[in-house]
Amino acid sequence: MLKKIYSVGEITEYIKKAINEANINDVWVEGEISNFRMAIGHYFFYLKDENAVLRCVMFSPSLPYQLKNGMKVVIKGDVRVYERKGIYQMYVKDIKIGGVGELFLKFVEIREKLKKEGLFDERHKKQLPKIPSMIGVITSPNGAAIKDIMHVIERRFPVPLLLAPVRVQGEEAIKEIVNAIKILNEDGRADVIIVGRGGGSWEDLMPFNSEEVARAIFESSIPIVSAIGHETDFTISDFVADARAPTPSAAAELVIPDKKDVERHIVGIASRMIKAMETKKDMASNFLNGIVNRKALKYPYELISDKIDECMKVEERMIKAIEVWKERLKSKMEIMEERLNSSNPYKILEKGYSIAMLENGELFKSVDDVEIGDNIQVIVKDGEVKCKVKEKRK
Secondary structure, three states, X not given: OOOOOOOHHHHHHHHHHHHHHHOOOOEEEEEEEEEEEEEOOEEEEEEEOOOOEEEEEEOOOOOOOOOOOOOEEEEEEEEEEEOOOOEEEEEEEEEXXXXXXXXXXXHHHHHHHHHHHOOOOHHHOOOOOOOOOOEEEXXXXXXXXXXXXXXXXXXXXXXXEEEEEOOOOOOOHHHHHHHHHHHHHHHOOOOEEEEEEOOOOOOOOHHHHOHHHHHHHHHOOOOEEEEEOOOOOOOHHHHHXXXXXXXXXXXXXXXXXXXHHHHHHHHHHHHHHHHHHHHHHHHHHHHHHHHHOOHHHHOHHHHHHHHHHHHXXXXXXXXXXXXXXXXXXXXXXXHHHHHHHHOOHHHHHHHOOOEEEEOOOOEOOOHHHOOXXXXXXXXXXXXXXXXXXXXXXX
């Protein structure tokens, strides 16, 4: 029985699908360049080692150096199938030169570690002062970086520099840079710190890719500007610093404004303040004139005379209302007095009646309430009489 016969396109598509599913993207590969050529602005070359060869292409490269055959590099890219020629190749995104394979992998490892910890987050970035009273500089005392910084500061806005001299490459550089950052923080006079050096090889810049220097920059209470190498160089110090400048000269321009710009700004502020004060003065003058010319201040009695008349009328109405109320209250009191008098037991005494009371002050209404010999009290209209019972009849 015959097996299926595949077309070239089907086999190529199968291989392409297998490579795509493998997700060989953003991988770093170390090797040696061979068969290098440049065509219509793109790079074409092979990356080889003692065991294999990998075809590579880099479109519209923007590298600060020229690739050459035999150069050892570490490249980053995606592996894809080029169906038209039936080949797989790497589409290169970045290239690092020199025998830096292990160093670069260490750089990537430290960068990813610190990134996960949040050391690169914008929320940790400290704001640079507008006009620092003193600038701290951590760099070699003999390098071009300090000279460039001094020249820019002198030209733009002369302020004192506090130099913390260190080695910027080699084994001792990391320790010296870390100590310099701590010393400037303890000193406290600098408002901002520039950590910088001129360009160099990848190996020369490695102290600024160290975890120790990165953490010292992050822990600094004083804002730090990283200015390492040339414009195309990026180090871990750049990512963790509060600001990054492509060169030491650019760092100096970043931390200090141009004196002429400051003077123009101050003159502008002063001009706006004077104008604002004049505007407020005019507004206040107009306001006061308006108050002075108001009828209320010129002829105040005209305004209150009507109110006085109203008050007098209100007073008259209140007096009348009180008199009416008093009359009504008087009438009610007279009626109540009559009612009280009519029910007052002592009033009937005036008609010839009397009130008999026992010796203890209790009224008695029946002959049964007293006994012969009891003392009683008889109240009449003009006084009282004390009597003694000699006889009682029903």
